[in-house]
Amino acid sequence: MSENCNSSCSSCNQDCSSRTEPSEFLEKPHELSNIKKVIGVVSGKGGVGKSLVTSMLAVTMNRRNHNVAVLDADITGPSIPKAFGVKEKAKSNGMGIIPLKTKTGIEIMSVNLLLENDTDPVIWRGPIVAGVVKQFWTEVIWENVDYMFVDMPPGTGDVPLTVFQSLPVDGIIVVTSPQELVSMIVEKAVKMAESMNIPIIGVVENMSYFKCTECDKEHKIFGESNIEEITKKHNIEVLAKLPIDSKIASSIDKGLVELIDDKAFNNIAAILENDEWRRNK
Numbered sequence: 001m002s003e004n005c006n007s008s009c010s011s012c013n014q015d016c017s018s019r020t021e022p023s024e025f026l027e028k029p030h031e032l033s034n035i036k037k038v039i040g041v042v043s044g045k046g047g048v049g050k051s052l053v054t055s056m057l058a059v060t061m062n063r064r065n066h067n068v069a070v071l072d073a074d075i076t077g078p079s080i081p082k083a084f085g086v087k088e089k090a091k092s093n094g095m096g097i098i099p100l101k102t103k104t105g106i107e108i109m110s111v112n113l114l115l116e117n118d119t120d121p122v123i124w125r126g127p128i129v130a131g132v133v134k135q136f137w138t139e140v141i142w143e144n145v146d147y148m149f150v151d152m153p154p155g156t157g158d159v160p161l162t163v164f165q166s167l168p169v170d171g172i173i174v175v176t177s178p179q180e181l182v183s184m185i186v187e188k189a190v191k192m193a194e195s196m197n198i199p200i201i202g203v204v205e206n207m208s209y210f211k212c213t214e215c216d217k218e219h220k221i222f223g224e225s226n227i228e229e230i231t232k233k234h235n236i237e238v239l240a241k242l243p244i245d246s247k248i249a250s251s252i253d254k255g256l257v258e259l260i261d262d263k264a265f266n267n268i269a270a271i272l273e274n275d276e277w278r279r280n281k
């Protein structure tokens, strides 16, 4: 058993006698990597704020003195480097690829840190896309990571399925917005995780309402949500309901996600730290 053993076989690359979890499809991390927990951030469809939630979880955990990394598995729509304002390209040190560090020291890896021009489209077929995500796990040296957040590709198709099978995801957070159609799609994502026995930490409803600064009222721009219905049915928690806030959009556009201070993420951080979601499953 490794002297750094945290009983999370899924994110360890050692073949020791204490290993309890099956590793049929799991890829081994780089031999110099040490990743304690892997949290996937998923959504049933694109554009609901998955990258915003991934970035804010990383920022919040980093502020709480954890070593944090973000693996941008959304290969065809990578948003992480832009949110953090990271423009440099990733390099290899001969043994593996070194992740880039953000202003506050969060380690990130994204396809946009490898492409010569970050407006070049990624026109690759599914197996190639999934292969790149695996390489971000196996060929990047993630030296000392307490929490790795994986910005998963949206949906429940081939690529997210491969990512779920190859990366040792300890738990997932599902991001959704209130429209009825989105809620139906989110249920698919929840069922996919359930069928793969991946613990669902909870659901974040983004763009839940808009708080008018003039009348001080909350307006449900996308209508009433039925998220409680879905979470009750699957016995999972609503972790936060985030408002539509133009300040969030403009901070992300300017690469300043590390300046956003949203208290809602502290509650989620506390849940992650306490491992309550593990005990509930």
Ligand SMILES: Nc1ncnc2c1ncn2[C@@H]1O[C@H](COP(=O)(O)OP(=O)(O)OP(=O)(O)O)[C@@H](O)[C@H]1O
Pocket (backbone or CB within 6 Å): 043, 045, 046, 047, 048, 049, 050, 051, 052, 053, 074, 077, 078, 079, 154, 206, 207, 242, 243, 244, 245, 246, 248, 249, 250, 252, 253
């Ligand atoms: N609560 C919010 N208030 C205002 N703007 C938001 C909010 N959440 C997200 N946005 C903006 O909406 C856009 C989509 O968000 P984001 O990229 O996080 O979604 P996504 O689900 O990751 O999308 P994709 O799957 O396409 O990568 C971004 O421009 C982001 O800044």
